[in-house]
Amino acid sequence: MIPDVDNDSIVYLNGEYVRLGDARISVLDRGFIFGDGIYEVVPAYLGKPFRMEGHLARLLRSLDAVGLETGWSREDWKNLILDMLAREGRGRDVMLYLQVTRGVAKRDHPFPKGVRPTVFCMVAPFARVGEVRETGLRTISLEDIRWHRCDIKSVSLLGNVLARQAAVEAGVDDVIQFRDGLLSEASAANVWVARQGVLLAPVRDRHVLEGVRYGLLEELAQARGIPFQCRPIPRSEVAEADELMLTSATKEILPILWHDGRPVGSGRPGPVYRALREAYDEAIAAL
Numbered sequence: 022m023i024p025d026v027d028n029d030s031i032v033y034l035n036g037e038y039v040r041l042g043d044a045r046i047s048v049l050d051r052g053f054i055f056g057d058g059i060y061e062v063v064p065a066y067l068g069k070p071f072r073m074e075g076h077l078a079r080l081l082r083s084l085d086a087v088g089l090e091t092g093w094s095r096e097d098w099k100n101l102i103l104d105m106l107a108r109e110g111r112g113r114d115v116m117l118y119l120q121v122t123r124g125v126a127k128r129d130h131p132f133p134k135g136v137r138p139t140v141f142c143m144v145a146p147f148a149r150v151g152e153v154r155e156t157g158l159r160t161i162s163l164e165d166i167r168w169h170r171c172d173i174k175s176v177s178l179l180g181n182v183l184a185r186q187a188a189v190e191a192g193v194d195d196v197i198q199f200r201d202g203l204l205s206e207a208s209a210a211n212v213w214v215a216r217q218g219v220l221l222a223p224v225r226d227r228h229v230l231e232g233v234r235y236g237l238l239e240e241l242a243q244a245r246g247i248p249f250q251c252r253p254i255p256r257s258e259v260a261e262a263d264e265l266m267l268t269s270a271t272k273e274i275l276p277i278l279w280h281d282g283r284p285v286g287s288g289r290p291g292p293v294y295r296a297l298r299e300a301y302d303e304a305i306a307a308l
Contacts (some may be wrong), residue, residue, distance in 0.1 A: 025294075026063045026070060026292060027041065027042050027083070027145075028040060028042030028048060028144070029041070029042065029275055030143065030144070031043050031108055032141065032142060032143040032144075033101060033129070033140070033141065033142040033143075033254075034139075034140070034141050034142075035137070035139060035140055035141075036048070036140075036169065038108070041143060044140055044141070044244065046125070046141075047123055047125045049125050049126065049127065049128065049269055050122055050124065050125050051122050051124060051125070051126060051141055051204060051235075052120065052122030052123070052139060052176055053122075053299070054128055055123075055130070055177075056122060056176050056177030056178075056179075057087075057122055057123045057175045057176075057177075058089070058121055058122030058123060058175070059078040059080070059083040059084060059087060059089065059120070059121055059150075059162065059173065059175055059176065059177050060118065060119060060120040060121070060174055060175075061079060061083070061118075061119045061174060062076075062117070062118055062119075062270045062271070063076045063102060063116070063117040063119070063270070064082075064099075064117075064147070064270045064271060065106055065114070065115050065116070065117060065251065066107055066114050066115050066305050066308055067108065067112050067114065068110075068111070068112040068113065068115070068126045069106075070076060070102060070106060070117070070132065070175075070264055071119030071304075071308060072233045072234075072237060072303060073099070075233035075236060076233055077095055077098055077099060077102075079174060080098060080119065080202075081095060081098075081171050082172075082199065083174045084120040084121065084172075085176070086170070086172070086173045087136060087173060088132065089121060089123055090138075091138050091140070093140075095110070098119075099147070099280065101119075102117055102119070102142075105117055105142050105143075105144050106144065108144075109144045112222040113146055113253050114146065114147060114149055115144050115145060115146050115147060116144070116145055116146075116270065117142065117143070118142075118143050118144075118145065119126065119142045120139075120140075120141045120142075120176060121138055121140050121141075122128070122138060122139040122176070123136065123138060123139075124136040124137050124138045124139050125139065127290050144287070147271050148179070148236070148274060149273070150273055152246060152273060153275055154275065154276070154290070154298065155290060155306060156196060156278070157275065157276040157277060157279065157290065158193075158194040158276065158277045158278065158287075159193040159194050159266070159277070159278070159279040159280070160193055160194060160195050160196060160197050160207070160267075160277050160279070160280045160281075161187075161188065161189070161191050161196055161197070161280070161281055161282075162196070162197055162198075162199060162256065162259075162280075162281055163184055163187055163196040163197070163198050163199070164198070164199060164200075165198035165199055165200040165205045165206075165228070165249055165273050166180060166183075167180035167181070167184075167198075167226065168180065171206070171228050171229055171230050172207070172225075172226070172227045172228075172230055172231060175247055178222040178287075181208050181209050182222060184196050184207075184208035185209065186206040188208060195207045195210070195211050195267065195277075195290055196208050196278065197259060197265075197277075199256050199259075200228050202255055202256055203223070203253050203254060203255060203256070204223045204253075204254040204255075204256070204258075204259055205223060205228050205229055206223070206229050206230065207267055210232070210264065210267045210268060210269035211223075211229070211230070211232040211234060211267070211268050211269070211271060212259075212266070212267055212277075213238065213265070213266040213268065213295040214254055214258060214259060214262045214264070214265060214266075214302070215263050215264035215265075215266070215291060215294070216226075216258065216261070216262055216263050217263065218248065218263075218292075218293065219247075219248040220238070220242045220247050220249045220250070220293055220297075221250050221251075221252065221254055221258070222235065222238070222239070222249070222250070222252075222254075223251070223252075223253070223254055223278065224251060225251065225252055225265055232268060232269060232270075233270065234268040234270070234273075234274070235268075237301075237304070238268060238274070238297060239251075241297050241301060241304070242244075243297045244300060245300055247293055247296060247297070259280070260280075260281070262285060262286065263285075263291060264285065264286055264290075264291035264293050264294055265275065265277035265280060265285050266293075266294050266297070273301055274294070274298055274301050276290040276291070276294045276296055278290070298306065
């Protein structure tokens with residue numbers, strides 16, 4: 022029995038809908054042996070998927086980037102997501118987790134031929150962020166030691182696990198990572214900087230996962246009249262930021278109010294965060 026998981030919930034696995042407690046894959050699955058697979062997480066509010074087209078686009082980019090052929094079309098993936106949400110049926114806030122691996126084959130590094138990919142999908146409830154909207158997050162700086170294809174939403178997440186564990190051991194909520202002195206991201210989220218009213222984002226390259234909220238925040242900033250720049254951000258600008266923010270599918274947008282043992286800006290949620298937070302809530306309410 023897996024703790025905190027409803028083993029009676031229905032999941033999709035390779036063409037079948039089964040109880041989570043009955044779902045099984047081979048120990049020779051390349052996702053288990055090599056971490057050879059990708060994943061996607063789609064939040065849904067009251068059962069309605071949020072920014073699904075962006076999540077589908079990233080799913081297809083990740084599959085293409087690792088050469089993982091599935092034979093599935095964009096419409097096939099969309100139908101699976103909508104079907105899983107309909108089967109959940111309770112109209113609550115959930116996250117849909119989708120994982121695709123290269124399938125089951127003998128342990129050998131090259132891509133196997135004629136092997137069917139493993140496709141797994143589940144839906145689980147999640148609680149929207151609450152008081153931390155005001156109390157904010159605490160972070161520390163950390164050197165980014167991950168591989169050079171962080172733009173792929175790969176299931177090989179050991180680097181991210183080690184980063185989050187570093188935060189736990191330091192008694193903070195997360196880390197802000199830097200590669201060659203430039204901002205990359207948190208352990209599993211994008212990081213944003215506000216200086217003099219301008220919203221800054223790291224360059225979209227192979228060292229940063231382009232979160233679906235990346236495009237969303239750019240849209241929300243434009244709608245609220247907040248200047249937006251996507252460019253290299255040195256560690257010094259993070260240290261001197263007026264505001265720092267973190268975004269992810271389940272964390273939405275949160276303020277970072279304490280970094281490397283010092284308050285960020287005034288130590289309270291700032292005007293750029295508040296404007297984006299309000300706009301974000303409005304986008305969810307419009308579903």
